[in-house]
Amino acid sequence: NALTGTPGDCRPCPCPDRTSCSAIVQTGEVVCTNCPAGRTGVRCQKCEDGYHGDPLGQSGPARPCTRCDCHGNVDANAVGTCDHLTGRCLKCLGHTEGDRCERCKQGFYGDALNHTMHQKCKSCSCSASGTSGPVTQCHPRTGHCHCLPHVTGRDCGRCEVGFFHLQPGLGCRRCDCSPVGSSS
Amino acid sequence: PPVSPFPRPDVHPLPSGTHLLFSQNGRIEHIPLEGYDMKPDQAKTVLHLPGKLIVGVAYDCVEKMVYWTEISPSSINKANLQGGETIPVIESGVTSPEGIAVDHLGRTIFWTDSITDQIEVASMDGSQRRVIINSDLVNPRAIIADPPNGNLYWADWDRDAPKIETSYMDGTNRRVLVKDNLSLPNGLTYEPQSSLLCWADAGTKILECMNPGRGDRRKMTEGIQYPFGMTAYGKNVYYTDWDRLALVAVDTHVGRETSEFLPLKRTKIYGIATAYAQCLAGQNYCAVN
Numbered sequence: 001n002a003l004t005g006t007p008g009d010c011r012p013c014p015c016p017d018r019t020s021c022s023a024i025v026q027t028g029e030v031v032c033t034n035c036p037a038g039r040t041g042v043r044c045q046k047c048e049d050g051y052h053g054d055p056l057g058q059s060g061p062a063r064p065c066t067r068c069d070c071h072g073n074v075d076a077n078a079v080g081t082c083d084h085l086t087g088r089c090l091k092c093l094g095h096t097e098g099d100r101c102e103r104c105k106q107g108f109y110g111d112a113l114n115h116t117m118h119q120k121c122k123s124c125s126c127s128a129s130g131t132s133g134p135v136t137q138c139h140p141r142t143g144h145c146h147c148l149p150h151v152t153g154r155d156c157g158r159c160e161v162g163f164f165h166l167q168p169g170l171g172c173r174r175c176d177c178s179p180v181g182s183s184s
Numbered sequence: 185p186p187v188s189p190f191p192r193p194d195v196h197p198l199p200s201g202t203h204l205l206f207s208q209n210g211r212i213e214h215i216p217l218e219g220y221d222m223k224p225d226q227a228k229t230v231l232h233l234p235g236k237l238i239v240g241v242a243y244d245c246v247e248k249m250v251y252w253t254e255i256s257p258s259s260i261n262k263a264n265l266q267g268g269e270t271i272p273v274i275e276s277g278v279t280s281p282e283g284i285a286v287d288h289l290g291r292t293i294f295w296t297d298s299i300t301d302q303i304e305v306a307s308m309d310g311s312q313r314r315v316i317i318n319s320d321l322v323n324p325r326a327i328i329a330d331p332p333n334g335n336l337y338w339a340d341w342d343r344d345a346p347k348i349e350t351s352y353m354d355g356t357n358r359r360v361l362v363k364d365n366l367s368l369p370n371g372l373t374y375e376p377q378s379s380l381l382c383w384a385d386a387g388t389k390i391l392e393c394m395n396p397g398r399g400d401r402r403k404m405t406e407g408i409q410y411p412f413g414m415t416a417y418g419k420n421v422y423y424t425d426w427d428r429l430a431l432v433a434v435d436t437h438v439g440r441e442t443s444e445f446l447p448l449k450r451t452k453i454y455g456i457a458t459a460y461a462q463c464l465a466g467q468n469y470c471a472v473n
Contacts, residue, residue, distance in 0.1 A: 022194040031234055033194045037450060040209045041235035048209060048451065049237050049256075077341055077368050077386060078298070078323070079239055079454070080255040080280055090256075091280075091299075 016044050016055070038065045049079060052087030059085065071113050073101035073120070095121035107136035109143035129168040130156030150174070196228045198248070198265035198459060204415065204422055205243060205250055206431060206456040208449055210236035212250055214459065215431070215445060220420045222433060222445045231263055233270065240284040240295070240327075241413070241455035244308065245463035251293055251308075252455065253281035260284065260295060260310070265459070273310040283327035283338065283372075284455075287353060288463055290331060294353075296324035296338060303327065303338060303355070316355030326372035326383075326414065329353065332464075337361070337381055337396070339369040348372065348383060350396060361396055371414025371423045376464060380436060384411030384423045391423070393436055404439045408432070413456040424453035431456065 013021035015032035016039070023030050035044035038051055045056045047065035054063045068074075068082035070089035073096040075081070081091045092101035095108040103112050104121035112120050124138035126145035130153070133146045138154075147156035148171035150163040159165070159172035166172050203214045204222065215227040231250065240253040244262075251262045251273065258281055260274035274281070279299035286293055286308075294305050294316075303317035303324065322342030329336055331353075339348045346366040351358040362369075367387020374381045374396075382393040382404065389408050394401040410426040419437045424430075429452065431445040447453065 031194070031232065033229075033232070034449070040237075046235045075323075075343070077370065079282065080237065080258075084256065 014043060019044070047084045049084075050081060052082055052084050054085060070101040071096070072115050073112060094119070095123075104140050107138075109138050109140055111141070125155060127151075127153070127155045127157040129166055130158070130171070132156075148172075194229055195232050196230060197267045198230055200461060202417065202461045203459040204417075204431065204456060205230070205241050205459050206413065206424055206447075207238035207241050207252065207454045208447065208451050210234050210238060211449070212238060212241060212252065213447060217417060220418060220433065220435070220442075222422075222431065222443060224445050227445070227447065230265055231270075237454075239282050239454050241457045242284045242286045242293070243457045243459045244286045244288050245460045246288050246291075247308075248459075249308075250457070250459070251284055251286060253278075253284050253295060255280055255282075260293070262308075273308070274306065274313070275310075277313075282325045285327045285329040285336070287329045287331045290353065292353075294327050294329055294336060296321075296327050298323050298325065303336075305353070305355075316353075317351065317358065325370055328372055328374045328381075330374050330376060332376060335396075337372060337374055339372045339383060341368045341370060341387075343368075346387075348381075361399075362394070362401070371411045373414045373416040373421055375416035375418070375421075375436075377418070378436070380416070382414065382416065382421050382436065384408060384414050384421075386410050386412070386426075391421070391434055393421075402439075404436055405434055405441055408441075412452070412454055415456045415458045417458045417460075422456060422458075424456050426452050429453065 015021050017036050019034040021030050021032045031042050032044050038048050040046050047053045051065040052068050053065040068087045073092050078091050082089050088099045089101045095105045096112040097105045104110050107124050108121040110121045126135040128135050130151040131145050132148050138145045143154050145156045150160045150172040152160045162175050163172035202217045205214050210233040211229050212231040214230045216223045236254045238252045238254050242251045248265050249262045253260050258278045261270050263270050281295050281297050283296040291308050292305050301321040302315050304315050306313035324340045327338040334353050337350050347360050348362040349360050369383045369385045371384035379395050380393045381396050384391045390406050391404045409428050411423045412426050414423040421434050433443045435442045
């Protein structure tokens, strides 16, 4: 405030790259008005939407604003897709989850990091009759469901060789073939 | 803490006349319109909330207030454009509020939320809040009110099934207006005098209009870049562009871009609203009830 009439009335703006600021008369608070590209906030301490970092090092070592990495599992048309400080992804798509949308949600399996696949995470869809647990639980990568005894297949949908008659809650029964009359 | 109140040296009350209000991060800027022309040399900041991310902007011509949605953290707020503090409207139960619309006759606000996938309504102070649409929404964004006719319009940029829909202002009589040849309809606006509903699509890169009653869809401009927000004033529509970092004016009579405005601040522009000098005449049943 140059009107006070003392030396040092005008002080440099506490803003990066010698950008401008203004002082609020009532409170004396100084606010940066032209933060460098990609930054925002009272002291340009915050990264813009889609970027994360801590350019002033307010919560640890200074980190410049960098684009959030969500493994291609957020939509470029969405807003607020990641936390400006930690970079944690907030709007994972395609049944992915995790701080970087790096894994498939429970009930889904596949490779959340595979950029070439159309559908990275597929539904477990375990067979209701051949599964020992919930039909929405499977191995997050392979998709193998928890099968009842002598039941096989990724989705526990069929009996092992030598077994037949898949019954819910029980599994499959051993074939009872006469060794004499059977061809295999 | 939000930086208010103003006046502050870097913010200015809204002068008389018609303006466009638009948001860039934590700023709401204004640019005056002279006729349909934007006056770049008179563009100024009307509100500065450092560190905020303002997404949707709407204007109440009665009280000359600006309403906005902000995310991370999420809330809905308003402020008087002649100078005044930020007034919280909705502080809880919003996760990603995006589009916002004002019914200046019924004295209500409407907003979309892209995480709860709902459309809600509340009084202008945030009371009497109610969900009016809670099904078949995936990425709802723009929402527009047409108070004299009692209609709402909104766009959902669902990558699998984008659509533009309408309903009465209580959510009843919901209908899909447009679903074919849509991709990312981010911008949507309605001009009451011409009854023209226009949208700007960031996927098809086309700006189109139709009369919702007639369904006569017309391409205005093709090959646009990355539209986000949109508003109408008379024969013109104005949209914000994420790639050009610009406001773009399109004349709907001749169907082409007429001018652009590049704000000094080179960063994404989100919401946009027309701040009319006066309310357009009209009333609806909510206003008399």
